[in-house]
Amino acid sequence: MAKKGFFSWFRKDKPVPEGEDQQQLDVDKQHDIATEATEQPQHAELHKQADDTARIEETERLELERLEHQRLDNERAEQARIAAERQAAEVLAAQKLATEQAEQQRLEHEQAKQARVEAARIAAERQAAEVLAAQKLAAEQAEQQRLEHEQAEQARIEADRLEAARIAAERQAAEVLAAQKLAAEQAEQQRLEHEQAEQARIEAEHIAAQILATEALAAEQLVEQQAPIESIALEEQDEPQAKPQKEGMFARLKRGLMRTSENIGSGFIGFFRGKKIDDELFEELEEQLLIADVGVETTTKLIKSLTEHASRKQLKNAEALYDLMREEMQKMLDPVAVPLVAENANGPFVILMIGVNGVGKTTTIGKLAKQYQSQGKSVMLAAGDTFRAAAVEQLQVWGQRNNIPVVAQHTGADSASVIFDALQAAKARKVDVLIADTAGRLQNKSHLMEELKKVLRVMKKLDPDAPHEVMLTLDASTGQNAISQAQLFKEAVGVTGITISKLDGTAKGGVIFAIADKFSIPIRHIGVGEQIDDLRTFNANDFIEALFSQDKTDQ
Incomplete structure (x- = not known):
């Protein structure tokens, strides 16, 4: 179907008179046909141009697609390269790290080895020092023991020497005393013999003079005079000298404590005899204990114990209190004896x-x-x-x-x-x-x-x-x-x-x-x-x- 021209379409919209419609339509139709015949080459050209344009556009689109694909391929290649470089860098870094770690381990191993060697050296030096110190200490101790032994031996020798000297001095002193005593005894014996000889001479002269008067009476008188003298002498020789009586240990203890007992102990009996137990008695007792230097704290303790027994009516009289005080004072001393x-x-x-x-x-x-x-x-x-x-x-x-x-x-x-x-x-x-x-x-x-x-x-x-x-x-x-x-x-x-x-x-x-x-x-x-x-x-x-x-x- 032939395309209608621009003007045909334009006139189509205009109203025409009804009488002239057919004619006009025919004219228009012819005109349109002529126009279409004229315009058909243009449309073909336009169609060709459009086709060329479409092909060009397609070519451009394809080129653009190719370029886009190329760009994407380049980007992927670049990314792959970058990834490869990154991977290569990571591999290098890993290798470097592994190398560094291996070097670090080697260094640590060497350091540990050196530390062990140094520790072994120090331990050996310490052990050697300890051995030397022990040897030195043993030597010092041995020397000290030797010196102590020598000192002890010297002290013993000196003590023995002093002891021997003392014994010798005592023996010599004893010998001197014995000699002096013997000399004194001999001198005394000589004096007595001399006195006896002189007395005998005097008596002999006296007897000789008396014999001239009467031998019988002189003899009797002589016998009577000598008999009592000899008897007395014999009695004096036979009668042993009286030995002083040795004082017993307990008696000496009593004598030694006599002054203390005047204030405490038996000296208390005067406080208690014939008295009743009252505050006045305890005050006197407390004063006497303090005078004897029993001390404030100890005196207070003793008085407190006595008053407690007295308050419980456990004591019949003051003399019973005396016995109780003796018991309390002994209880105080028993633990320290x-x-x-x-x-x-x-x-x-x-x-x-x-x-x-x-x-x-x-x-x-x-x-x-x-x-x-x-x-x-x-x-x-x-x-x-x-x-x-x-x-x-x-x-x-x-x-x-x-x-x-x-x-x-x-x-x-x-x-x-x-x-x-x-x-x-x-x-x-x-x-x-x-x-x-x-x-x-x-x-x-x-x-x-x-x-x-x-x-x-x-x-x-x-x-x-x-x-x-x-x-x-x-x-x-x-x-x-x-x-x-x-x-x-x-x-x-x-x-x-x-x-x-x-x-x-x-x-x-x-x-x-x-x-x-x-x-x-x-x-x-x-x-x-x-x-x-x-x-x-x-x-x-x-x-x-x-x-x-x-x-x-x-x-």
Whole structure:
């Protein structure tokens, strides 16, 4: 179907008269046909152009698609290249890391190996140093033992020499005394013989003169005169001299406690006899206990116990209260009445004597030494009080008197050094008991206590258990001062035993109850006189018996 021209379509829309319609239509149709014939080549050209355009567009589209595909292929290729490069870089990085790790491991291995080698070297050096130190220590110990052995041997030789010299001196002195005694006896014998000869001569002359008067009467008178003289002489020769009666131990204890018992013990009987139990009686009793230096705390404790029994109506009369007080005071002493057993299987039993000057410490040492010696023990003394004038000499006199060795140095020497030497000598000579004296001045308390601590440290170098007894000597006559001294020494060096001296010379013996009550430290000995046996092992029952029985012998 031929396309209609532009104008044909344009006229189609215009109205035409009905009469002229057909004609007009024909004209138009012809016109259209002519127009279409004219326009057909144009349409063909246009169609060709359109086809060319379509082909061009298709070609362009295809070119664009090809270019797009090429671009995409290039992008994929670029991405692949980048991925390959990245992968290659990662591989290189992994290889580098592996190489670095391998190098690090190699270095660590070398370092560990070097550390092991260094540790082995240090250990070998340390072991070698320890071996050298051990060898050095062994050599030093061997040298020390050799020196100690030499010192001990020298000390033994010196002690033997001194002992031999002492024995020789004593023998020589005994011989001199014997010679002097023999000479005196011979002189006395000669004098008596001379007197007898002179008397015989006088009597012979007298008899000769009397014979001239009458021989019979002279003979009878002579017989009568000589008979009673010879009888008297024979009686004087045959009759033994009366020996003084020896005082018993208990009697001596009673005598030693006599002054103390005037204030407490039997001296109390006057308070109780014929009195009733009331506040006035307890006040008098309390005052008397304080006068005897029993002490405030201990007195309060005793009065409290007595009043409790009285308030319970357990006491019939004041004399029953007296008996109860005796029981209470003995209960106070019983726990501390613990005797010292000087036994040590591993060497000498070491007693360190401490106390202030003037309490009788050195005298107590001498008496103790003599008592242990009488028990069959070997004893040695150490003059550790190197500061007090004549302290060393005083101890040496005790040693010489009882044939007991004394280790001493010059006045002012180091006390710890003296006691160390003494302990060495005692161990070397296998002595049973070593008693060491110490300084006791109180002008400088801190210095004294530090010196005692040093002595303890030095002794423990030779024997970790030494001293086996730290014995404090207290003077009963000092009363309450003895309490403060005991407190001072107890805090500083520790006290394991107490000796109370001079109970015989004081009325303040009640301090023993305060000491027992406050410290609960064993009381080993009490001194009740000047004799060696007057240093007695403390027995609570004997002490109370002697204290409370003073005037029973008088009743």
